Amino acid sequence: MSDVVYDRHEVRRARYAVAAVFTVHGAVTGSFATRVPWVQEHAHLSAGELGFALAFTAFGASCAMPLAGRISHRFGSRTALRGLIAMWTLSLILPALAPNLLTLCLAMFVYGASAGMADVAMNALGVEIEHRLDKSIMSGLHGMWSAGALIGSAGGTLAAHLGADARVHFALAAATLTALGLLSCTWVLDLQPAEDEEPPPRFALPPRSALLIGAVGFCAVFAEGASLDWSAVFLRDQLDTSAALAAACTTGFMLTMAVARLVGDAVVNRFGAVRTVRAGGVLAVLGGLLIVVAGEPVVAMGGFALLGLGIAVVVPLCFAAAGHSGPNPSQAIAGVATITYTSGLIAPGLIGGVAQATSLVVSFVLVTVLAGGLAAFAGVLRTGERNRPKVSPPSAAVPDPRP
Numbered sequence: 001m002s003d004v005v006y007d008r009h010e011v012r013r014a015r016y017a018v019a020a021v022f023t024v025h026g027a028v029t030g031s032f033a034t035r036v037p038w039v040q041e042h043a044h045l046s047a048g049e050l051g052f053a054l055a056f057t058a059f060g061a062s063c064a065m066p067l068a069g070r071i072s073h074r075f076g077s078r079t080a081l082r083g084l085i086a087m088w089t090l091s092l093i094l095p096a097l098a099p100n101l102l103t104l105c106l107a108m109f110v111y112g113a114s115a116g117m118a119d120v121a122m123n124a125l126g127v128e129i130e131h132r133l134d135k136s137i138m139s140g141l142h143g144m145w146s147a148g149a150l151i152g153s154a155g156g157t158l159a160a161h162l163g164a165d166a167r168v169h170f171a172l173a174a175a176t177l178t179a180l181g182l183l184s185c186t187w188v189l190d191l192q193p194a195e196d197e198e199p200p201p202r203f204a205l206p207p208r209s210a211l212l213i214g215a216v217g218f219c220a221v222f223a224e225g226a227s228l229d230w231s232a233v234f235l236r237d238q239l240d241t242s243a244a245l246a247a248a249c250t251t252g253f254m255l256t257m258a259v260a261r262l263v264g265d266a267v268v269n270r271f272g273a274v275r276t277v278r279a280g281g282v283l284a285v286l287g288g289l290l291i292v293v294a295g296e297p298v299v300a301m302g303g304f305a306l307l308g309l310g311i312a313v314v315v316p317l318c319f320a321a322a323g324h325s326g327p328n329p330s331q332a333i334a335g336v337a338t339i340t341y342t343s344g345l346i347a348p349g350l351i352g353g354v355a356q357a358t359s360l361v362v363s364f365v366l367v368t369v370l371a372g373g374l375a376a377f378a379g380v381l382r383t384g385e386r387n388r389p390k391v392s393p394p395s396a397a398v399p400d401p402r403p
Helices: 008-034 036-043 047-064 067-075 077-091 093-097 101-133 138-161 166-187 208-239 243-271 273-293 297-311 314-324 329-357 360-387
Strands: none
Touching: 008 036, 008 077, 008 101, 008 138, 008 166, 036 047, 036 093, 036 101, 036 166, 047 101, 047 329, 067 077, 067 101, 067 329, 077 093, 077 101, 077 166, 093 101, 093 166, 101 138, 101 314, 101 329, 138 166, 138 243, 138 314, 208 243, 208 273, 208 297, 208 314, 208 329, 208 360, 243 273, 243 297, 243 314, 273 297, 273 314, 273 360, 297 360, 314 329, 314 360, 329 360
């Protein structure tokens, strides 16, 4: 990148602007998630057909994420993020317009591709701000994403309660979130490539360091996906709770993760990424064990809360470590994001398959074992900490640290 100079105030303002973009991104996801039953009914799909269509979200994201670095190089970071976040917010409209399985698959592919490219671009900017501030901010940014998802899901829940047509709901939400996203992009860092800088390849395998970091993220996202999709089912089927209490368990898990991410940066700045993830892995294992042995709903709910607390900051730290691990942050982040998206895709189905063959308790034994991988392999995040450059004192202008 070119040697763009920003003072400390501008960098802090860019941090808040990117946080707002993360919130908008999460709000789109939360808005869509609450209206999936409407989309299923509108397209006349069975549960299996719906699952097949939703898989195209991860497929689209995995195909498109490597393009984000090329787009940022071509247009600059601010213009690229502005276009990608608008594409993502407007793609919310598409699923509600799909009348059948084929059109919904196409809609979800575009929806996922837009989500993935915007995800990589905003995470790359978040890593850049970490470079300039020389402190952890990625956990807080992902906490804002979780907060946005909760806000979007609250709005979607209200729309569903009022019986609103999802086409109207999504159109209004998309218009509002597009305006907020574009406004927020006004203050993000505007990084331009140096004149002699080669553009990144359109598609390239991620570096080996990103693969190792992505494996840690895989464990965390697997536990997250399993808990989000199966925690309510676990309480209902294994512990015979009411539907309301089962739903409250899932909501509690989401809230735990959101709060932990919002306060996680202070922990990371105090203890470092490696020790934070190792401690989180221990908490996640304890939570998984409580779930497995639970005989009462309160024990299982406590287990899910501990699991959420333990894995909350892992994915943000994986993105940060990938961005700090080499000269091409977007490519490394795209590699880690692809691995984590894949984990989120396979986790719910694999948990269901294991439960069908054995029991849901055995499924969460698998989750607990993978959570143990966080503690065992957290050391791979040390690469990002080692390569993080030191920056100038707060009173000085902060140049771009990359050549």
